[in-house]
Amino acid sequence: MSGRNDIDALIDLMARLPGLGPRSARRAVLHLIRKRALLLTPLSDLMQTVAATARECLNCGNVGTGDICEICSNDARANGLLCVVEDVADLWAMERSGTFKGRYHVLGGTLSALDSIGPDELRIPKLIDRVTSEEITEVILALNATVDGQTTAHYIADQLEGRVALSSLAQGVPIGGELDYLDDGTISAALTARKRL
Amino acid sequence: MQNGVNSAAMEWRDTGILLSVKRHGETSAILDVFTKDHGRHAGVLRGASSRKIAAALQPGSDLDVSWRARLEDHIGSYTIEPVKTRAGMAMANRLTLAGLNSVMAILAFALPERESQLRLYNDTVLLLDLLDHADVWPLAYLKWELALLEELGFGLDLSECAATGRNDELIYVSPKSGRAVSRHGAGEWADRMLPLPPVLAGKGHAPDDEILLALKTTGHFLENKLAPALGSKPLPSARAAFIDRYHRHCGTLPQSDAKPE
Numbered sequence: 086m087s088g089r090n091d092i093d094a095l096i097d098l099m100a101r102l103p104g105l106g107p108r109s110a111r112r113a114v115l116h117l118i119r120k121r122a123l124l125l126t127p128l129s130d131l132m133q134t135v136a137a138t139a140r141e142c143l144n145c146g147n148v149g150t151g152d153i154c155e156i157c158s159n160d161a162r163a164n165g166l167l168c169v170v171e172d173v174a175d176l177w178a179m180e181r182s183g184t185f186k187g188r189y190h191v192l193g194g195t196l197s198a199l200d201s202i203g204p205d206e207l208r209i210p211k212l213i214d215r216v217t218s219e220e221i222t223e224v225i226l227a228l229n230a231t232v233d234g235q236t237t238a239h240y241i242a243d244q245l246e247g248r249v250a251l252s253s254l255a256q257g258v259p260i261g262g263e264l265d266y267l268d269d270g271t272i273s274a275a276l277t278a279r280k281r282l
Numbered sequence: 283m284q285n286g287v288n289s290a291a292m293e294w295r296d297t298g299i300l301l302s303v304k305r306h307g308e309t310s311a312i313l314d315v316f317t318k319d320h321g322r323h324a325g326v327l328r329g330a331s332s333r334k335i336a337a338a339l340q341p342g343s344d345l346d347v348s349w350r351a352r353l354e355d356h357i358g359s360y361t362i363e364p365v366k367t368r369a370g371m372a373m374a375n376r377l378t379l380a381g382l383n384s385v386m387a388i389l390a391f392a393l394p395e396r397e398s399q400l401r402l403y404n405d406t407v408l409l410l411d412l413l414d415h416a417d418v419w420p421l422a423y424l425k426w427e428l429a430l431l432e433e434l435g436f437g438l439d440l441s442e443c444a445a446t447g448r449n450d451e452l453i454y455v456s457p458k459s460g461r462a463v464s465r466h467g468a469g470e471w472a473d474r475m476l477p478l479p480p481v482l483a484g485k486g487h488a489p490d491d492e493i494l495l496a497l498k499t500t501g502h503f504l505e506n507k508l509a510p511a512l513g514s515k516p517l518p519s520a521r522a523a524f525i526d527r528y529h530r531h532c533g534t535l536p537q538s539d540a541k542p543e
Contacts, residue, residue: 103308198387198520199302232341235373236383243530256370268337270370277374 092118144215146191146208148173162188165222169212169241171195171229179227187225190215195233196240209241216249223250230256230274292358293350296320297365299406300343301390303330311339313360314390315347318403322393325349325360338364341386342372342410371413378413380520380527381423385409387518388427392434392508402433420497420528421488424481427500436460436507438499440483443467454478455499457506476502490532497525 092114099110117125141147142154149155156162166187170176176189192207204210216224224245228234242251257275258264264272298317306312311330316322325347330339338345344366351358372382385406393399409426412419431437438460442449445467454463454475462483468475480486482496505517 198383198518198523199390203519230373232369232372232379232382236379239376239379256373266334268364268367268370270337270340270367270373273370274374 145189146173146193146211147176147189156188162186163219165220166225167212167215167219167221167223168225168227170227171234171237175227175229185225188219192228192237195228195231195237197233204240207237209244212241213244216245221249223252226251226253228253230254292352292354292356293348294320295346295348298323298345298347299389299403299410300339300341300345301386302341303339305330312357313339313347313362315345315360316389316393316399316403316406317347318400319398320349321397321399322389322395323349324395325351325358327360327362335362335364337367337369338362340367340369342368342382342413344368344407368410368413374414375416377524377527377531378416378419380524381419382410382413383520384518384524385423385426387520388430388504391515391518392430392512399433402430405429420490420493421481423524424493424496424500427497427504428482431460431500431503431508434508436503436511438462438482438503440478445469452478452483455482457502460503460507490528491534494525494528494532494534497528501525 096107096110096114099105099113100107102110105113117128135150138150139148140150140152142149142157143152144157145154147154147156151158164187166185167190168179168185168187169190169192170179171192171194173191176191179185179189190208190212192209192212194202194207196202196204196207212224215221224241226238226241228238238253245251255278257271257278258267267275296317296319298315298320301314301316301322304312304314306326309331310326310328312324313327313330314322314324327339329335337343343364346363346365348361349358350361368382372379389406393402405426409422412422428438438455440452440455440462442462443452443464443466444456444459444461446464448464448467451465452462453465454468454472455461455478456463457474457476462478463475465472476499477495478499479492479495481488481492482499486492501517501521504521509515509517
């Protein structure tokens with residue numbers, strides 16, 4: 086009976102994961118049990134390893150298995166470019182694109198008047214230190230196109246203005262986007278940032 | 283059926299300004315909306331993580347909202363139809379973005395829930411519609427703060443001197459009563475008075491330095507009259523951040539190193 090309780094507890098835990106509910110958690114657990122050697126055991130071993138080793142990079146805030154992440158310890162990426170993102174998920178999204186070859190700085194959130202999140206709750210002081218200590222030539226503010234994201238970008242720009250070149254991601258029509266389905270703010274931003282062909 | 287309300291089913295439809303969005307579970311959110319007929323009203327929106335409505339779920343957007351609940355005191359659920367997004371307009375300019383943050387934070391701070399504030403709602407819509415006119419926005423914002431104070435019971439009376447009853451040389455506002463005071467009427471208390479620049483009384487051509495002075499006066503009443511009446515909560519720091527931004531915009535030194543929250 087206790088075995089069944091463990092399985093129920095596992096289902097309950099799995100159901101807390103993003104994208105899973107009780108039904109899908111039950112299916113996932115059943116699948117893992119059926120594929121014990123192929124999935125369950127290696128997954129369990131890896132989870133224990135990651136639980137013991139995963140930590141935030143002391144330099145940029147990325148998640149890795151050492152004190153300094155792979156990106157920060159790679160000298161080839163010390164090209165003077167620093168991309169500021171809100172969250173580790175944003176860093177991973179940028180890495181998926183394979184376009185950016187510099188280093189990152191994860192803020193850990195955005196300034197928010199309503200949630201009482203100020204600059205000291207984020208990794209902004211560390212960002213300012215890094216701009217000097219790592220000889221950064223350009224800071225790219227890759228923050229979300231939301232009110233909080235842009236408020237944060239403007240605040241950082243104020244702190245770094247005159248010390249380093251600053252840029253932000255363009256805003257406009259996404260690839261595959263149809264004008265008819267875009268909101269007026271996006272169309273307006275796209276029109277303002279139009280480029281000559 | 284009154285004001286779009288179906289009392290039996292606890293259901294109504296209205297238009298409103300989105301003040302804030304708080305995530306609720308994986309795909310839902312709690313919307314705080316300043317509605318035209320029902321005042322500031324919260325409700326749960328399912329499917330709020332959809333990218334299709336992401337732009338509409340930014341503060342300052344106009345929404346057509348339908349609210350439904352089983353009982354009146356339940357938080358209830360919203361269905362929404364975007365009417366107008368304004369975040370894009372505000373984000374193009376640092377000053378108006380800081381202003382939008384201030385307006386949303388002050389409304390969320392000061393408005394009672396579920397009480398209609400029609401005049402203030404209309405004033406807020408007018409203000410937000412000027413977000414793409416950064417040159418006139420600070421003046422519009424000042425007028426809006428005056429209207430907010432008036433609507434919430436702390437309006438300024440700038441028609442005549444509180445001490446002498448005269449209406450010439452009105453250059454101060456009493457920090458206690460919110461009434462105008464003339465140069466003569468202030469006498470030895472002049473250094474304790476708040477400034478009353480012409481722009482505050484709706485006169486002159488509203489230069490930036492006058493608007494900043496006037497915001498100092500309205501700020502005093504927000505902080506020392508309105509906030510204590512709401513349980514001594516501190517005034518949202520977004521307002522100080524906006525004033526700081528306005529000082530930078532004007533090239534004047536801010537009075538404090540306000541940090542946004």
